[in-house]
Amino acid sequence: MKYSLKSKLSFSYAVMSLLMVALISFCINVLLQSRFQDYVIKEREQKNTEIVSMIEKQYNGLNGGWNTGTIENIGVSALEQGVIVRLKDAKGKTVWDATVHNNGLCVQMLTHMSENMNSRYPGFKGGYEQKTYSLKSGGQEVGHAELGYYGPYYFTDNDIAFLNSLNSILIAVGVLSLIMALILGAFMAKRVSGPISKSIRAAGQIAKGNFQQRITESSGTREMAQLTDTINHLADSLEKQQDLRKRMAADVAHELRTPLANLQSSMEAMLDGIWEPSEERLESCHEEIIRLNRLVGDLEKLERYEAENASLTISVFDLSGISQLILNNFESEFRKKGIALHFEGKSVTVQADRDKITQVITNLVSNALKYTPEDGNVSVSVQESERGAELSVADTGKGIPPEDLPYIFERFYRADRSRNRRTGGLGLGLTITKAIVDAHGGTIEVVSEVDRGTTFTVTLPKD
Known part of the structure; x- marks a missing residue:
């Protein structure tokens, strides 16, 4: 019983x-x-x-x-x-x-x-x-x-x-003391068991998928208050994850639907004899196939980084030197768009996977170029701090709204709801960047202000 x-x-x-x-x-x-x-x-x-x-x-x-x-x-x-x-x-x-x-x-x-x-x-x-x-x-x-x-x-x-x-x-x-103790015991038992019972019911509802369930009653006991706060935080996290999964499904469907629809319509038109299979039309179909292949490749790459975060080819290199080489490759694109590019830093030696860190820098600089308007500025700096080697990429772009900041590293998440193919991307760049930094045991932080700009800071451990 x-x-x-x-x-x-x-x-x-x-x-x-x-x-x-x-x-x-x-x-x-x-x-x-x-x-x-x-x-x-x-x-x-x-x-x-x-x-x-x-x-x-x-x-x-x-x-x-x-x-x-x-x-x-x-x-x-x-x-x-x-x-x-x-x-x-x-x-x-x-x-x-x-x-x-x-x-x-x-x-x-x-x-x-x-x-x-x-x-x-x-x-x-x-x-x-x-x-x-x-x-x-x-x-x-x-x-x-x-x-x-x-x-x-x-x-x-x-x-x-x-x-x-x-x-x-x-x-x-x-x-008399026993009677008073029993009364006090019953009161204390109710006070202790009440929040626990509510937490159990709330956890049961959360387990059934009702992520809107919350515990509103406060408790004067610190441990009980921590328990209810934990349950509520769990519900918040699961609700946000559910929303992100729904949004990711919609974004994946959108990213796949457009090239597939274009391919389908083009192929049907050529099969029906409406269009001639000219070189120009075949080249357009090829571009859509490349886009699909790039999407699948990015997903495979992200899965590999997250699942095998210990699979790194470690070498010793200068973080400032590799940053300057990458910026030299972007120099013409910045000049073409009319954006000033600045670099500041001294020699900082790190032990990391050179290729993957190159991709991190490339992704951050590419994002800064993409979201910074003409006559804007992008600054890249490398320095050594107590926490390790720090790489910062700051721009004067349109910034990220506060409500979007907690989710920018999620898969397919983009603050730009228009999904403009030219500026929106696939929404995987920052997710891959964070996976690489995490694999190195580092951290990536972002500070942003709407219409003022965004700064990404990557910190790699010294050892």
Whole structure:
């Protein structure tokens, strides 16, 4: 049988509360009884001292005798307090003895004390104890007082009643604490299990493809808040990935549809005899085939970079030198479009795949050329920082809208919704660039402002 999280938490809180209440009550009971025992023993010693002091005062130094009448009253009063008094003079002769005065009462008192202690503490090891005190008058010993009692300690009826009342109070407090703990436990269990249950339901909806599911309730517990934030972030990510997949499917279909449609119409026209299979028309069909082949080649290249990111041909070369060579190849195209091209950098040696890094630089410079208008500027710089070798490509083009920045490295993603074949490309250049940089353990960052320009920064590790 499976139980809900709330039930398990409530049960756990109840058990923990019960154990804690029982442990606290036991410790308090033991501590109080220990203290009470010490108090009873000290009280017994104090009473003995008082009795001895009163007896000592009954000696008459003038005639060397004892005031037996008062001593008898003291002895009877002590007997009522659980003390058996026996007084002897200096020669050892008994002056007064409680057992002689009323032996039956003495036996009855000791028996009652024994029953009290055994009822409270079964198997209590106690019995009759006796202490002898020296009596002095004028600096001389005039006799001895023997005080007998039930030891090592005993509880009177009032003491037993007090302890019972104390235990009743502890039990009442324990029960009340347990009830409060159960109420608090149920509240805490609900507070803990509530966000978890909502997270489970939200995760179930996300698993079914409902990526719009969100957890709106906030939690005061840090871990619960982190859990709900993680679930919501997961839903956001999956929803964005779903949108990207749909957009990628549409872009792939568009990229394939146009050349295939052109090929189909041209071939059908030539087969039907409407067009002559001239060299010009065949060349147009060939261009569409090349475009399709380039698309498939880029997809294969991207898949290879992402799947085999460790397959690199590492060599040592100067990043500034290779950058300048690439810019020299682009110089005529920049001049033709009327864009100023600048380079700044010093020699920075890196260990990387020369061909793949060449493609990274080519892709970034090509993008800058493509999206920078006439009379614009493109600046390329290479420098060494604490993070490694940094390559930056900055342009003064139209920039990338903020809502598009997080997705520019996705496959087929283009901020230009018009899909202009001349400026839009296939949407794979930056994806391939990032795959190459990732394969080298580096990073690529982009900063852009609409109508102000874009800067791509590639950082390659030093080692």
